Amino acid sequence: MPKLTIVTDAWHPQVNGVVRSIETTNRELAKIGVDVSMITPEPFASVPMPTYPEIRLSLAWPGEVGRMIEAEKPDYVHIATEGPLGLMARRWCLRNGQPFSTSYHTRFPEYVAARIPVPLTWLYAFVRWFHNRGGACMVATESLRRELQAKGIKNLSLWSRGIDTTLFRPREKTAKPFGLTRPIFMTVGRVAVEKNLPAFLDLDLPGTKVVVGDGPAREELQARYPDVLFTGMKHGEDLAATYAEADVFVFPSKTDTFGNTILEALASGVPVAAHPVTGPADIIPQGSDAGALHHDLRQACLTALNASRTSARRLAETYSWEAATQQFFDNVVEAREQRRRRGLRQRFGIRPTEANIRGNPAAE
Numbered sequence: 059m060p061k062l063t064i065v066t067d068a069w070h071p072q073v074n075g076v077v078r079s080i081e082t083t084n085r086e087l088a089k090i091g092v093d094v095s096m097i098t099p100e101p102f103a104s105v106p107m108p109t110y111p112e113i114r115l116s117l118a119w120p121g122e123v124g125r126m127i128e129a130e131k132p133d134y135v136h137i138a139t140e141g142p143l144g145l146m147a148r149r150w151c152l153r154n155g156q157p158f159s160t161s162y163h164t165r166f167p168e169y170v171a172a173r174i175p176v177p178l179t180w181l182y183a184f185v186r187w188f189h190n191r192g193g194a195c196m197v198a199t200e201s202l203r204r205e206l207q208a209k210g211i212k213n214l215s216l217w218s219r220g221i222d223t224t225l226f227r228p229r230e231k232t233a234k235p236f237g238l239t240r241p242i243f244m245t246v247g248r249v250a251v252e253k254n255l256p257a258f259l260d261l262d263l264p265g266t267k268v269v270v271g272d273g274p275a276r277e278e279l280q281a282r283y284p285d286v287l288f289t290g291m292k293h294g295e296d297l298a299a300t301y302a303e304a305d306v307f308v309f310p311s312k313t314d315t316f317g318n319t320i321l322e323a324l325a326s327g328v329p330v331a332a333h334p335v336t337g338p339a340d341i342i343p344q345g346s347d348a349g350a351l352h353h354d355l356r357q358a359c360l361t362a363l364n365a366s367r368t369s370a371r372r373l374a375e376t377y378s379w380e381a382a383t384q385q386f387f388d389n390v391v392e393a394r395e396q397r398r399r400r401g402l403r404q405r406f407g408i409r410p411t412e413a414n415i416r417g418n419p420a421a422e
Contacts, residue, residue, distance in 0.1 A: 061093045062135075064096055067099060069099055086383035097123060105117065148188065148191070157192075157394040202316075229299060242303060254313070259286055305328070308331050316337050329350070
């Protein structure tokens, strides 16, 4: 049985797409016979992240993380995040000749720059430094791969996402959900600056706006938009039932790398309104009537009111966690092979040319 150790700074009690993706992938990996061990913030002391106290930063020594990896004796190591644990795992892998893969879940440079006055060029230099020594850096969409390639990030591999179409499904709608007037325009996710929520909440739309989720910006936004219903965090069946009451799911973010909540809405039979940017544009094909993409978000919302709930559901059904997990594990295996090829080139002084890279997969 192959053994895989996943190192992540994002874990419970955080509720976000990174945690859900890793958690679901772990369950699917077990089904295909992969023995997964996790290194998470749980056993370590931590401090709140400045400006975002819900996220805590682990206080651990590099030797601690290294000993935890050594104890598992993994065949493969995957580093999911660029935080303290990810940095320590990367250091140990490089010092011990352990191949590893990474993933780019969030636009780390943009999220940091939104809170701290650090130039994006410096932050992308850090991202290149962090990811380029791994054998594979996994991204969720083709458009994001193109963006990161242009910024000098290498060894990029696709790792899509899936959706639980049993939990998230169309349901019979109530006449006045939450006692509110239809149509219901809903968004779900972290209530934080990077989610661009005012772009949705400022819109002149019929009916009612609903925000599901929590985060550091909730108190300020709730006071600023008294006519909007902020439900707080929801989970499981309660969350799925809430999705199904929406008439349109609004995704105002311009910085997400994918948008797991888009799949949850589509699976619930709810058309999506969003900007035509990385994430929404990768999920909702051009010309699809499962939703509407427009640079004018209000226009997208109004168009989505007439979109097809059946098409939304059918689109979601094309996203399988089984397929996404096999894609993930194939990338993990390929990362080790990349390291082996690199080692052979260094050992024998091979400098692959453009011609033999194109003609010989082993030289890539």
